Amino acid sequence: MYKVVFVLGPPGSGKGTICAQIQENLGYVHLSAGDLLRAEREREGSQFGALIENHIRNGSIVPVEITCSLLEIAMIAREDANGFLIDGFPRNEDNLAGWKRQMGEKVNEQFVLFLSCPVDVCIDRCLHRGQGRTDDNVDSLKKRVDTYNQSTFPIIEHFEKLGMVREVNSERPVNEVYADVVKVFAAANQQ
Numbered sequence: 001m002y003k004v005v006f007v008l009g010p011p012g013s014g015k016g017t018i019c020a021q022i023q024e025n026l027g028y029v030h031l032s033a034g035d036l037l038r039a040e041r042e043r044e045g046s047q048f049g050a051l052i053e054n055h056i057r058n059g060s061i062v063p064v065e066i067t068c069s070l071l072e073i074a075m076i077a078r079e080d081a082n083g084f085l086i087d088g089f090p091r092n093e094d095n096l097a098g099w100k101r102q103m104g105e106k107v108n109e110q111f112v113l114f115l116s117c118p119v120d121v122c123i124d125r126c127l128h129r130g131q132g133r134t135d136d137n138v139d140s141l142k143k144r145v146d147t148y149n150q151s152t153f154p155i156i157e158h159f160e161k162l163g164m165v166r167e168v169n170s171e172r173p174v175n176e177v178y179a180d181v182v183k184v185f186a187a188a189n190q191q
C-alpha cells in the first residue's frame, strides 16, 4: 500500500513550495499533477500534448485517465518512498472517481493538507512566479480560480466531511507556513 497525502489549495497558495520542503526534510516523494502534465505535454510522441495545453490555458481539468496514469507510473518508479505528496490532485469529481477506481485498493490516504490563502494574494503570487508558464496570465488565472471555486473546493469539503482535512493558512511567510505543516505531519505520523 502506498501512503498518500493530498495537497490542495488555490493556484498560488504555495503547494509546490511546501511540498518541496517536506520532500527534502521528511522523505515523502513530491508528485505534482501539474508538473507531470506539463512533462507529458513536452514529451516527444505524446498523443496528449495539445489536449493538455488546451486544458492548462483554459484552467480546466484534464480527464483523469491521463493524470491518474501519470501519477501511478511515477509512484511505481519510487516504490521505495516513505510516502507520496500528491500535489494538485484530486481537483474535481472526475479526478476523485478515477482515482478511486484506479488507485483505491492500492493506497492508504493519510490526510489532505489544505493550504488556504485569499484569492487576490494567490493571483498576485502566480503573476510574479516567473516560471514562464502559459497559464500565469490574468485571463487564465480568472478561469483557474473559477475552476478552483466550482470544482476543487467541493472536493476539499468532501474530505472535510470525512475528517481528513488539515488546514494551514498559507498567506503567511513560507517559514511560518512550513512550521505548521510539519506539526500536521508529526501528529499524523504519531498515530
Ligand SMILES: Nc1ncnc2c1ncn2[C@@H]1O[C@H](COP(=O)(O)OP(=O)(O)O)[C@@H](O)[C@H]1O
Pocket: 009, 010, 011, 012, 013, 014, 015, 016, 017, 018, 125, 126, 128, 129, 130, 170, 171, 172, 173, 174, 177
Ligand atoms: N508563503 C508564501 N509567501 C509568499 N510567497 C510564496 C509563499 N509560498 C509560495 N510563494 C511563492 O508564490 C508562488 C506560487 O507558489 P507555488 O508553490 O508555485 O504555489 P502553487 O503550487 O500552489 O501554485 C511562487 O513564486 C512561490 O515562490
Ligand SMILES: Nc1ccn([C@@H]2O[C@H](COP(=O)(O)OP(=O)(O)O)[C@@H](O)[C@H]2O)c(=O)n1
Pocket: 010, 011, 012, 015, 016, 032, 033, 034, 035, 037, 055, 056, 057, 058, 059, 060, 061, 062, 063, 067, 087, 088, 089, 090, 091, 095, 135, 144
Ligand atoms: N489534477 C490536475 C492538476 C492540474 N491540471 C492542469 O494543470 C494546470 C496547472 O496545475 P498546477 O497544479 O500546476 O497549478 P498550481 O495550482 O500549482 O498553480 C491546472 O490549471 C489544470 O489545467 C489538471 O488538469 N488536473
Ligand SMILES: [Mg+2]
Pocket: 015, 016, 032, 034, 088
Ligand atoms: Mg504548483
